[in-house]
Amino acid sequence: MVNRKTKLKETLGEVLDIGEDIIMDLPRITLCGNRTINIENHKGIMDYAPLNIKIRVSNGFIEIAGENLVLKDINREEIILEGNILKLNFVVDEEEE
Amino acid sequence: MLARLLGLILGYCVIHIRGRGGERFINFAMENGINIWDISWLDNNIIEAKIEYGHVHLLPAIRSATKVPYKIKLKRGLPVFSMYLIKRRLALLIGGITAFIIIFWLSGYAYFIEIIPDEPLNLVTEEAILAELESAGISLFTSFSTMDFANAEYSLLVNQPLISFVNIKREGTKIIVSVVEKTNMLENITGDDLGSVWAGKDGVIEKVLILYGEAAVESGDTVAKGDLLVTPLDDGKSSAIVQAKVWYQGYGECVVSGESSEVAGEVIRTLTLALENKETGFLFSKKIDETDFEYIKIDEDITPIYLWQGIRLPINIIEEYYLPYATTNVDNGQAEAIEIATEKAVNDILSKLPDEYMILEESIEIISQTDDLVRVKVEYICLEDIAVKNNIE
Numbered sequence: 001m002v003n004r005k006t007k008l009k010e011t012l013g014e015v016l017d018i019g020e021d022i023i024m025d026l027p028r029i030t031l032c033g034n035r036t037i038n039i040e041n042h043k044g045i046m047d048y049a050p051l052n053i054k055i056r057v058s059n060g061f062i063e064i065a066g067e068n069l070v071l072k073d074i075n076r077e078e079i080i081l082e083g084n085i086l087k088l089n090f091v092v093d094e095e096e097e
Numbered sequence: 098m099l100a101r102l103l104g105l106i107l108g109y110c111v112i113h114i115r116g117r118g119g120e121r122f123i124n125f126a127m128e129n130g131i132n133i134w135d136i137s138w139l140d141n142n143i144i145e146a147k148i149e150y151g152h153v154h155l156l157p158a159i160r161s162a163t164k165v166p167y168k169i170k171l172k173r174g175l176p177v178f179s180m181y182l183i184k185r186r187l188a189l190l191i192g193g194i195t196a197f198i199i200i201f202w203l204s205g206y207a208y209f210i211e212i213i214p215d216e217p218l219n220l221v222t223e224e225a226i227l228a229e230l231e232s233a234g235i236s237l238f239t240s241f242s243t244m245d246f247a248n249a250e251y252s253l254l255v256n257q258p259l260i261s262f263v264n265i266k267r268e269g270t271k272i273i274v275s276v277v278e279k280t281n282m283l284e285n286i287t288g289d290d291l292g293s294v295w296a297g298k299d300g301v302i303e304k305v306l307i308l309y310g311e312a313a314v315e316s317g318d319t320v321a322k323g324d325l326l327v328t329p330l331d332d333g334k335s336s337a338i339v340q341a342k343v344w345y346q347g348y349g350e351c352v353v354s355g356e357s358s359e360v361a362g363e364v365i366r367t368l369t370l371a372l373e374n375k376e377t378g379f380l381f382s383k384k385i386d387e388t389d390f391e392y393i394k395i396d397e398d399i400t401p402i403y404l405w406q407g408i409r410l411p412i413n414i415i416e417e418y419y420l421p422y423a424t425t426n427v428d429n430g431q432a433e434a435i436e437i438a439t440e441k442a443v444n445d446i447l448s449k450l451p452d453e454y455m456i457l458e459e460s461i462e463i464i465s466q467t468d469d470l471v472r473v474k475v476e477y478i479c480l481e482d483i484a485v486k487n488n489i490e
Contacts, residue, residue, distance in 0.1 A: 044120075044124045044127070044128075045120040045123055045124055046120065047120055048119050048120040048123065048136075048144070049138075050138040050141060068137075069137070069138075070135060070136065070137040071123070071134070071135070071136035071137070071146075072134060072135060073100070073134045074123060074127050074133060074134065074136065075127060075132075076127060076128070076130075
């Protein structure tokens with residue numbers, strides 16, 4: 001069940017015609033084929049392994065699996081990840097459900 | 098591409114993050130604004146990353162905060178290259194600085210002395226001038242800091258009285274001595290030099306240069322105006338330059354606040370035709386208009402009128418000379434009043450000085466200073482030629 005706070009934000013976004021990523025603090029994920037992934041509005045790296053990387057976002061984390069994964073750039077706003085991306089999994093926190 | 102170029106300009110380090118917890122290290126760096134990029138796994142235990150060169154000093158703080166060890170493997174970019182060049186050329190740099198210091202130090206010494214006379218030297222030799230300069234502390238390979246040009250100029254003028262002007266200045270490592278000789282006095286001894294040489298002023302003799310005749314005084318003697326300085330030879334001629342210290346005093350005063358009377362124009366002459374011994378018996382009188390200025394009589398000339406054969410008429414022509422004075426209310430401050438009074442005193446002295454002189458000492462004394470008036474006395478001790486021929490007035 002979506003909690004009241006989230007519902008209110010969704011409604012406000014619809015009324016004011018503001019993007020959900022801004023009003024609900026959601027990540028904006030841009031994929032360029034399976035070569036590059038750009039994640040804006042992230043909350044840091046949860047886990048970094050040679051073939052797997054987990055990136056925390058506001059409502060959970062994004063799990064990326066692949067080969068030769070290179071964090072081309074990382075700063076407070078965005079993460080640019082390059083490599084041979086084989087799998088992208090968005091795991092939403094149970095509280096958000 | 099741009100990011101790479103920027104990385105090269107700012108410089109970067111390649112670091113190896115070891116062990117588990119690499120994400121903690123990366124998160125901490127990111128949160129603290131450290132530029133970190135190109136993060137990848139080298140093998141199962143090492144993460145390689147690039148960090149901006151200017152942020153390397155923050156790495157120990159990250160290690161202590163995250164407990165994740167790291168190692169700097171490589172340094173690249175412009176700052177690193179510059180440091181490399183500086184280190185490699187350190188000897189050259191030190192040599193350059195040392196050379197600069199040595200050149201700067203050596204430039205403080207005199208290596209050339211050039212004497213530039215106004216006209217070819219006739220009475221004084223260059224050797225004599227150089228010897229005099231040396232005795233005054235100005236010689237080759239001597240530090241400029243130990244030289245006193247003003248003292249050397251004075252010494253030259255006193256000990257070489259045939260020099261009328263000398264100026265010593267520095268141009269780089271060269272000393273330029275500009276010299277002007279007095280006119281050739283030996284050739285100029287003529288019939289006008291008949292008789293003795295006398296003192297034209299009171300003073301203390303500094304140097305006597307006999308051109309012709311026999312000296313009657315020597316250095317250190319105190320002479321008064323009219324004293325004999327040089328006696329003539331058998332042909333009755335004498336000529337000499339007698340340098341002496343002469344004291345001059347000037348006086349000046351200035352009203353601080355109140356009425357001040359200043360000369361406001363040129364001397365005015367009035368003519369009066371008056372009966373003899375009758376002050377009121379004016380026949381004709383052209384008087385001055387005293388509405389604008391106050392006139393003070395400075396001179397009077399009474400001329401009697403004669404007829405033929407010495408018969409005197411009882412009438413006089415009276416010429417009177419007046420100076421106009423304007424009275425103004427002034428309100429000078431004490432400092433300004435002292436300045437004005439000093440200027441007046443200096444002008445008073447300057448009006449008494451001869452054409453050629455050298456001021457050796459000057460002193461200013463405030464004689465009195467009240468709320469109304471300031472009185473100042475200025476004293477100059479000058480070096481000048483006091484020799485005069487017979488015609489002392």
